[in-house]
Amino acid sequence: MENLLNADKAQNLNHKKSFYKKMWLVAVPVVIQNVISIGLNLVDILMIGRLGEKELAAVGSATQxxxxxxxICFGLYSGAAVYVAQYWGIRNTTNIKKVIGIDLTVGVSLATATFIIALLFAPQLIWIFSRDREVIALGAKFLRTVCFSYILTSITFAMVYNSRAVQRLKAATIINGTAILINTLLNYCLIYGKWGMPAMGVRGSALATVIARIVELTSIMVYIYINKEHPFHGPIKEFLSFDKTMFKQVMKTAVPVIFTEGGWAAVTSLTFVAYGMLGATALAVIQIAEVVADLSQAVYFGLGNATAVIIGESLGQKNTEAAFNYGGMAMKITWGLNIIVTLFLIAISRPIADVYHFNSETTHLLILVLTAWAFTITPKMLAYVLICGILRAGGDTLYSLVIDLSCNVMIQLSIAFFSVLVLHLPIYFVVIFVSISDIVKTIICYRRYYSKKWMNIVT
Structure with missing residues (x-):
């Protein structure tokens, strides 16, 4: 009996060592990518914000x-990555390339459709988020330029996201960080007309994004082409050699995630519409608060991605016990992070607000919104890690779709419009009430995790 207990302890210790080693390998580059991206995005918003509240509201609306x-791309790629991670567990690079081929085929098609819609119907799309004529005009100008980056982005996302699944992130992180830095420098030049470049305002920010995306995609493709040992290295025909059976199998897992993420994004944007009913100032404040919140959540994105990769690899090796234990370890880390991040957001709320040089009323409103956001971190990030890091990694994508979409539509969206249109609450109270959706979602997903019904071996 004692020998069995010692064996169990040794096995648990091995699981922990393996988990933290792989967590470091995958999570740190993802965190770095997100911190660089979101941090410089915060600087971009500062640049645009200094043009005026309406310019900031316009870019915020167009960015939706x-x-x-x-x-939607994230849903496609993360759903398909269930296969990539499990194929990587058995080092089947042939099928990995086929899955990426499916990603690119569907992703580029979606990007092309989005590009055409944005180019032709830019003012109508901005009108959904704001009725202010100046905001609509500025937003349409930004959108009709930045939409040229969508196809490039869909390809880049596919390569970067799947690099996480095969645990090859060093080069992708460096390239991504460099591209974002280029974007920020060009923003400074093209928004204000520095270093001999024209002052283009919001359109300059959009053009900077397009140029940075060109540099990023070119760099990634060149790196993969010259690195013959990379799992993605190979002729295009290898990526397009998937058959109908494989396409249907991958999409069966990916489609629920596409609807989950697309639905979540749509609900979040409609919630943005509810905020917009409170005026351009509210839109500007929310735009800043969301980026600050995203920056504070970057570590969770790394944790969620790493957890999905580790669990997917374990299931590919048919080690369900390890997969379950890894999920539990991830949730313990999440609880610890919640305390740290909540205190961090409260501490930086005033310094962040002071940077923007708004009037005293807008500055005070921004501080209140940032503080409110701090208290919504815990349920939001618990739900994120449970769904994106654990349940999806086990191929439990349909269940995740039902829970995520039903909570978002029936609870989050309803509360947002009820709080604004009926209760006439200030925006910081609306932010807090909306988080009830994440509380419900977390409780349900916790029960699903402990049921172990989410663990499926798909390869």
Missing amino acids: IFFIFSM
Whole structure:
């Protein structure tokens, strides 16, 4: 009996060592990518914010289109990555390339459709988020330029996201960070007309994004082409050699995630519409608060991605016990992070607000919104890690779709519009009430995790 207990302890210790080693390998590059991206995005918003509140509201409204598109791509790639991670567990690079081929085929098609819609119907799309004529005009100008980056982004996302699944992140992180830095420098030049460049305002920010995306995609493709040992190295025909059976199998897992992420993005954007009913100032404040919150959540994105990769690899090796234990370890880390991040957001709320040089009323409103956001971190990030890091990694994508979409539509969206239109609450109270959706979602997903019904071996 004692020998069995010692064996169990040794096995648990091995699980922990393996988990933290792989967590470090995958999570740290993802965190770095997100911190660089979101941090410089915060600087971009500072640049645009100094043009005026309406310029900031316009860019925030236009960015919602990309946000929905990027979340659909994320849904596609993360759903398909269940296969990539499990194939990587048995080092089947042939099928990994086929899955990436499916990603690119569907992703580029979605990007092309989004590009055409954004180009032709830019004013109508901005009108959904704001009725202010100046905001609509500025937003349409930004959107009709930045939409040229969508197809490039869909390809880049596919390569970077799947690099996480095969635990090859060093080069992708460096390239991504460099591209974002280029984007920020060009923003400074093209928004204000520095270093001999024209002052283009919001359109300059959009053009900077397009140029940075070109540099990023070119760099990634060149790196993969010259690195013959990379799992993604190979002729295009290898990526397009998937058959109908494999396409249907991968999409069966990916489609629920596409609807989950697309639905979540749509609901988040509609919640943004509810905020917009409180005026351009509210839109500007929310735009800043969301980026600050995203920056504070970067470590969770790394944790969620790493957890999904580790669990997926374990299930590919048919080690369900290890997969379950890894999920438990991830949730313990999440609880610890929640305390740290909540205190961090409260501490930086005033310094962040003071940077923007708004009037005293807007500055005070921004501080209140940032403080409110701090208290919504715990349920939001618990739900994120449970769904994106654990349940999806086990192929439990349909269940995740039902829970995520039902909570978002029936609870989050309803509360947002009820709080604004009926209760006439200030925006910081609306932010807090909306988080009830994440509380319900977390409770349900915790029960699903402990049931172990989410663990499926798909390869």
